[in-house]
Amino acid sequence: MSPGDAAAVVRAADEPVIELTDIRKSYSSGRFAVDALRGIDLRITRGELIAIMGPSGSGKTTLMEILGCLLQPTAGSYRFRGAPVEAITPDGLAALRGREIGFVFQSFNLLPRLSAVENVELPLGYGGVRRRERRRRAEQALERVGLAARGRHRPAELSGGERQRVAIARALVNEPSVVLADEPTGNLDTHTGEAILELLTSLKRDGATVVMVTHDPRIGERVERLVEIRDGRIEHDGRVRSGTDPDGV
Amino acid sequence: MRVADAAREALRTLRVSWLRTALTLFGIVWGTASVVFLISWGLGVRAMMEDCYGRVGRNLVQVFPGQIGSDFTPAADRRLLWITLDDVDAIRARVRLSSLVLPESQTFRSVGFRQTTTSLNIRGVVPENVELRGVEVSAGRAITRDDLHHRRRVAVLGSKARERLLGPHGGVGSSIRIAGQPFTVVGLLSRVGMQLWQDGPSQLDEQVWIPFSTLAGFGKRQGRDGDVVDNIMLSVKDRETRKAAEHEVRAILAERLRVSVDDQEAIRIMSPLDALEKIPLDQLGGLLFTLGATTLVIGGVGILTMMLDSVQQRRQEIGVRLAVGARRRDILTQFFLETFVITGLGGLLGIALGLAGCLALASLATADLIPQPIVRWQTIAIALGVMTFVGFASGLVPARRAARIDPSVTLRTE
Numbered sequence: 001m002s003p004g005d006a007a008a009v010v011r012a013a014d015e016p017v018i019e020l021t022d023i024r025k026s027y028s029s030g031r032f033a034v035d036a037l038r039g040i041d042l043r044i045t046r047g048e049l050i051a052i053m054g055p056s057g058s059g060k061t062t063l064m065e066i067l068g069c070l071l072q073p074t075a076g077s078y079r080f081r082g083a084p085v086e087a088i089t090p091d092g093l094a095a096l097r098g099r100e101i102g103f104v105f106q107s108f109n110l111l112p113r114l115s116a117v118e119n120v121e122l123p124l125g126y127g128g129v130r131r132r133e134r135r136r137r138a139e140q141a142l143e144r145v146g147l148a149a150r151g152r153h154r155p156a157e158l159s160g161g162e163r164q165r166v167a168i169a170r171a172l173v174n175e176p177s178v179v180l181a182d183e184p185t186g187n188l189d190t191h192t193g194e195a196i197l198e199l200l201t202s203l204k205r206d207g208a209t210v211v212m213v214t215h216d217p218r219i220g221e222r223v224e225r226l227v228e229i230r231d232g233r234i235e236h237d238g239r240v241r242s243g244t245d246p247d248g249v
Numbered sequence: 250m251r252v253a254d255a256a257r258e259a260l261r262t263l264r265v266s267w268l269r270t271a272l273t274l275f276g277i278v279w280g281t282a283s284v285v286f287l288i289s290w291g292l293g294v295r296a297m298m299e300d301c302y303g304r305v306g307r308n309l310v311q312v313f314p315g316q317i318g319s320d321f322t323p324a325a326d327r328r329l330l331w332i333t334l335d336d337v338d339a340i341r342a343r344v345r346l347s348s349l350v351l352p353e354s355q356t357f358r359s360v361g362f363r364q365t366t367t368s369l370n371i372r373g374v375v376p377e378n379v380e381l382r383g384v385e386v387s388a389g390r391a392i393t394r395d396d397l398h399h400r401r402r403v404a405v406l407g408s409k410a411r412e413r414l415l416g417p418h419g420g421v422g423s424s425i426r427i428a429g430q431p432f433t434v435v436g437l438l439s440r441v442g443m444q445l446w447q448d449g450p451s452q453l454d455e456q457v458w459i460p461f462s463t464l465a466g467f468g469k470r471q472g473r474d475g476d477v478v479d480n481i482m483l484s485v486k487d488r489e490t491r492k493a494a495e496h497e498v499r500a501i502l503a504e505r506l507r508v509s510v511d512d513q514e515a516i517r518i519m520s521p522l523d524a525l526e527k528i529p530l531d532q533l534g535g536l537l538f539t540l541g542a543t544t545l546v547i548g549g550v551g552i553l554t555m556m557l558d559s560v561q562q563r564r565q566e567i568g569v570r571l572a573v574g575a576r577r578r579d580i581l582t583q584f585f586l587e588t589f590v591i592t593g594l595g596g597l598l599g600i601a602l603g604l605a606g607c608l609a610l611a612s613l614a615t616a617d618l619i620p621q622p623i624v625r626w627q628t629i630a631i632a633l634g635v636m637t638f639v640g641f642a643s644g645l646v647p648a649r650r651a652a653r654i655d656p657s658v659t660l661r662t663e
Contacts, residue, residue: 061661070572071657091576098574105660109569113265125254126574170573 015082017177017209018044018067023076025062025232036062037073038232044211046177049204051220052213054229061182063229064213068101068180069093081177098123102171104200106183108163110155116166117142117151123174141169145199161192168199172208179203181212185219197222252582259587263594266559273555274595276548277636281599284541284632286606286622291537293620295530301445301618302521304453307383308488310347310495310520311448312481312502318514330506330515332478340481340501346494347485351375352478354464355449360457361426362414369410370451371427373464381484382441384453389421389436396435396460402427403463405436409454428467432459443618446521448480491522542635548595549639556588556647560654567651568659577652584648592640600632 025037036059044050054060065071066078069085078085080096088096102123103109110119120138129137142151145165155163164184171179181200185193193216201222203210212219220226228236263270314330334352341350354373359366372378379391386405396403404425406414415423415434423434441453465476485494495518500510508515560567567580607622 065657065660068572070660091578094571094574094576094579097572103572109565109572109660111566111569113261122570123573126570126576126579131254174574 015046016043016079017046017081018042018211019077019079019082020066021077021079023063023066023073023078025059025066025071025074036232037066040076040229040232040234042227042234042237044178044209046209047204047207048225049201049210049223050212050225050227051223052211052227052229053215053217053220054235055215058229059232060213060215060229064180064182064211067178067211068103069097094126098126099174100177102168102174102176102179104164104167104171104179104181104184106186108155108160108167108187110163110166110170112155115152115154116147116158116162116169119155119166120151120170120173122170127174137173138169141173142166144172145169159192160188161195164188164192164196165199168196172203176208178209178211181210183214183216184212185214185216193218252586255579255583255586256590258583259590262559262587263591269555270591273551274591274598276551277545277592277595277639278548278599278602280541280545280548280639281596281632281636282603282606283544283599284538284635285600285603285624285628287537287541288534288628288631289603289607289622289624290610290620291530291534292623292625292628294533296623297618297620298445298525298528298530301443302525304383304441304444305446305448305521306381306482306484308485308491308522309381309448310483310485310491310498310518310522312483312498313479313517313519314506315514315517317508318512321509321512321515330508332481332502332506334476334478336502336505337478337481339505340483340498343501344483344494344497346490346497347483349377349381349482349484351377351381351482352461352476352480353378353482354461354477354479356464356467357450358428358467360410360414362419362423365414365416367413369414369457370449370455371457371459371464373461374458375461378458378482381482382453384441385439386436387439389434391436392458392460397462400462400466401460402430402432403435403459404432405438405458406434407438407452407454407456407458408440409452410457411437413455414457427457427459446524448482448519488522491520495520538631541632545635545639549592549643552588552591552640553643553646556584556643557650559587560584560647560651563651564654564659567654568656571654571656572660580654581648581652584651585644588644588647589640592636592643596633596636596640599636600629603632 020040020042023037023040024035026033026035028034040063052060052063062071066073069080072086080100085093111122117135117138120141121134124134124137139148139151142148145168147162147165147169150158150162155166158166179200184200185196188196197219200210200212212223214220225239226236227234312332314332316330317328319327337350337352344350352375356371357368358371360369374392375397376392376394379386389405391405392403395401404427414425419434421434421437425432425434438453444452462476483494483498485491499516499518502516503510503512506515570580604624607624611621
């Protein structure tokens with residue numbers, strides 16, 4: 001990020017990064033139409049640490065995909081840093097996903113053929129960063145998640161926790177405005193999940209906005225703001241526990 | 250993502266699933282090798298045919314006198330025609346499209362050497378016959394103008410005639426008998442090899458050449474205006490002007506013999522070039538190319554199948570790539586390049602294999618009628634061209650399918 005961008009970020013600190021207004025999404029399969037989202041209003045400002053919780057089928061994954069610009073809503077308006085997402089071209093959306101959004105998935109979604117550091121390099125490659133610079137920044141990102149020594153390993157040679165750290169490094173490598181994590185601890189044991197959670201919550205210190213989608217109640221306890229959704233609607237949105245120290249163990 | 254990165258990615262993918270890659274590659278390798286080998290072999294067949302038809306003489310055209318055709322005269326009066334040396338001289342003087350015009354007569358006679366006697370085809374020739382036939386004198390000398398003038402009893406033997414008559418004991422200087430008269434062997438011809446077209450009853454290697462004038466004294470017919478000639482031989486300048494040259498000669502001769510120029514029976518003109526043109530060498534070449542190209546296309550279908558399967562298996566990877574910022578175009582490029590790299594690799598291996606096949610066959614082929622593959626750079630260019638087309642065609646569909654994959658579906662955890 002150039003100094004100019006940094007200044008813009010400071011000025012925009014209270015501006016919403018994400019602004020959803022009456023977002024709806026319905027899937028039609030054959031004769032049946034399923035309304036996954038039935039009018040979501042959500043405003044996320046820079047630097048927030050937020051969890052979206054809800055039972056299976058509540059529409060939280062769909063919401064996540066819309067937030068990540070992987071899916072177009074059926075109706076409603078989505079502004080990302082003020083820009084209406086519906087108006088962005090497909091190539092523009094790809095660039096937005098690459099530079100502004102970092103994804104962390106439940107099943108890690110690392111490419112098995114690539115080494116850890118190459119997986120982390122992926123977003124930079126599509127962003128047009130030169131090879132040497134890519135490697136340098138990817139190694140930095142790995143260092144940040146505590147995996148500097150494991151960069152040459154393939155995903156299959158890493159433990160679940162390590163894989164998720166690689167995925168987080170990949171999400172962070174472009175210094176995105178928002179990190180979207182879909183069930184980041186879902187495939188991990190309690191202890192490892194705890195460490196991953198700690199890593200994600202620590203990102204707030206660096207000024208990142210972190211949105212986690214989960215049904216793990218322990219995540220709900222760690223965040224400043226909790227959004228609960230059910231049947232495609234927001235049921236509750238607010239601070240769970242005021243004064244929670246997101247960095248605390 | 251730049252093309253170099255995508256190419257590197259493609260190579261990596263192919264390396265990881267190397268067994269599948271190798272199996273798919275086989276189709277392309279075999280196809281390209283087939284194109285290279287079959288085209289080269291076809292060219293070899295053509296060259297061999299041209300060689301074997303051309304051995305009788307370079308761009309040879311022969312003119313035989315016949316009988317006036319029934320369309321031009323009442324059946325009872327079908328006059329027999331003959332050609333004399335004067336006719337040959339007249340043609341030589343007036344023809345423009347032929348560099349060599351010479352007479353030849355032939356007969357079978359018993360030929361003896363020491364205790365051996367055999368029947369051989371005796372040809373009465375002029376000195377230029379060596380040039381027209383394109384043969385080499387391996388020992389001694391050819392028939393000279395002097396021999397002709399003095400009606401000398403000298404003979405030049407073809408390689409097989411020499412084997413049959415002289416065996417290992419005789420050579421230049423040996424005395425032989427032709428029709429009971431003593432002759433001296435003054436020269437030997439080097440081996441010509443199998444002819445697919447021959448004039449008269451013998452191949453060049455089996456002939457005994459003596460001066461034309463000497464043969465004329467063997468009781469052959471005598472014409473009023475000079476010695477009778479069995480046939481006239483011409484070497485035309487090139488194949489393109491052959492028909493025109495034939496027409497020219499026919500016109501001159503028809504005028505002298507007072508027959509119609511349209512009377513094909515009175516003046517018969519033959520050429521190995523006619524026979525060669527009747528062989529469907531172009532069709533053969535086309536067939537061989539089609540065979541090779543079809544094999545290559547089938548190889549391309551194999552790649553198409555593999556890549557479609559690969560796209561299906563790597564839906565998740567495609568989803569991840571889209572999520573981290575890949576444009577549809579990047580995915581398209583990636584899969585397209587993968588197909589292209591594999592086709593290119595297979596193609597280069599195939600060209601190498603095809604060339605190796607050609608070299609192997611060339612090293613084996615020694616017999617007269619076995620074609621030697623002829624490798625031209627154009628053949629390799631054609632193989633590369635067809636290969637590129639196949640790679641392009643079989644890469645397009647999988648790449649487009651990959652680029653259309655919906656990331657939100659592939660990234661769902663269950």
